[in-house]
Amino acid sequence: MEREKRRERELNENQLEGRNAVLEVLRSGRDIEKIMVQKGNVEGTIKRIVAQAAEKGVVIQEVSRQKLDELSQTKNHQGVIALVSAHDYVEVEDILAAARAKGEDPFIILLDGITDPHNLGAILRTAECAGAHGVIIPKRRSVGLNATVGKTSAGAIEYMPVAKVTNLVKTMEQLKKEGLWFACADMGENDHFDTNLKGPIGLVIGSEGEGVSRLVKENCDFTASIPMYGKISSLNASVAAALLMYEVVRQRNYSK
CATH class of the missing domain: 3.40.1280.10 (SPOUT methyltransferase, trefoil knot domain)
Structure with a gap:
């Protein structure tokens, strides 16, 4: 049980879910591995996220709602999950x-x-x-x-x-x-x-x-x-x- 809790904490540190959380990490300048968005969902806030991610050169991956549901830890991903880096990159x-x-x-x-x-x-x-x-x-x-x-x-x-x-x-x-x-x-x-x-x-x-x-x-x-x-x-x-x-x-x- 403790091992599972420790693994969950590790994942939580590197996986952000929900539109506001992903927008904030984009604004922060933190290194992002990739952003997964739900296929066909490019309206409103998701559209802003995709545009900002593309501007920063972040990899954007369209996936099914089922895939996001499987990956989600909060069960409230709102159609977007970002995987952030455990350490900053250099040039x-x-x-x-x-x-x-x-x-x-x-x-x-x-x-x-x-x-x-x-x-x-x-x-x-x-x-x-x-x-x-x-x-x-x-x-x-x-x-x-x-x-x-x-x-x-x-x-x-x-x-x-x-x-x-x-x-x-x-x-x-x-x-x-x-x-x-x-x-x-x-x-x-x-x-x-x-x-x-x-x-x-x-x-x-x-x-x-x-x-x-x-x-x-x-x-x-x-x-x-x-x-x-x-x-x-x-x-x-x-x-x-x-x-x-x-x-x-x-x-x-x-x-x-």
């Missing part, structure tokens, strides 16, 4: 500035299609331990900084800067101008032990099911593969990310 420039402040080459993790909050939380935890300067996720097709991510990260969410961007490819193009090279985690011939991961580096990790999307992969400079010797041909996304991050650590700090 990509803030991540680069963090690297400059330490006098280090940028070390950034880009996540393409990670939808499991436990994977994201685990990646944030490893990234913080490995000394990465930040993590970049897309606005769509990705889990955001929700309560589960915060809990799984074991506190790393407080220390690891996360930027949320509209387009990963454009972000990569901008970062290339800052001198970054991009390594795509993928099954291929380039064993990560033999891949040069020194210097300004961005590690691109895809989802477990689909891997890195085609356009993002095409904009990577090379692939970094993890050798497999068993009968299973792939690793959990957070485990693969951890192995590649610590190969960067090894090459930066322990190889001649």
Whole structure:
């Protein structure tokens, strides 16, 4: 019973329901993961919410009344539910500035299609331990900084800067101008032990099911593969990310 109450409190902190509550959070400037509105209900206050959310670049998702009823904790959602972030996001420039402040080459993790909050939380935890300067996720097709991510990260969410961007490819193009090279985690011939991961580096990790999307992969400079010797041909996304991050650590700090 206590566990259920604790889970409910966590959800309440990150889920806002009702028109006035959602309007207020939009005005506050707090980071919002997405706003779900009832299909066909775009009149009055809901119309204002959709317009303000679109202006701020917040993801808007139309769902059925049944879906809202299932998600609702107050049972009075009034046709709209907002999921807010458990922690504020940063800008990509803030991540680069963090690297400059330490006098280090940028070390950034880009996540393409990670939808499991436990994977994201685990990646944030490893990234913080490995000394990465930040993590970049897309606005769509990705889990955001929700309560589960915060809990799984074991506190790393407080220390690891996360930027949320509209387009990963454009972000990569901008970062290339800052001198970054991009390594795509993928099954291929380039064993990560033999891949040069020194210097300004961005590690691109895809989802477990689909891997890195085609356009993002095409904009990577090379692939970094993890050798497999068993009968299973792939690793959990957070485990693969951890192995590649610590190969960067090894090459930066322990190889001649």
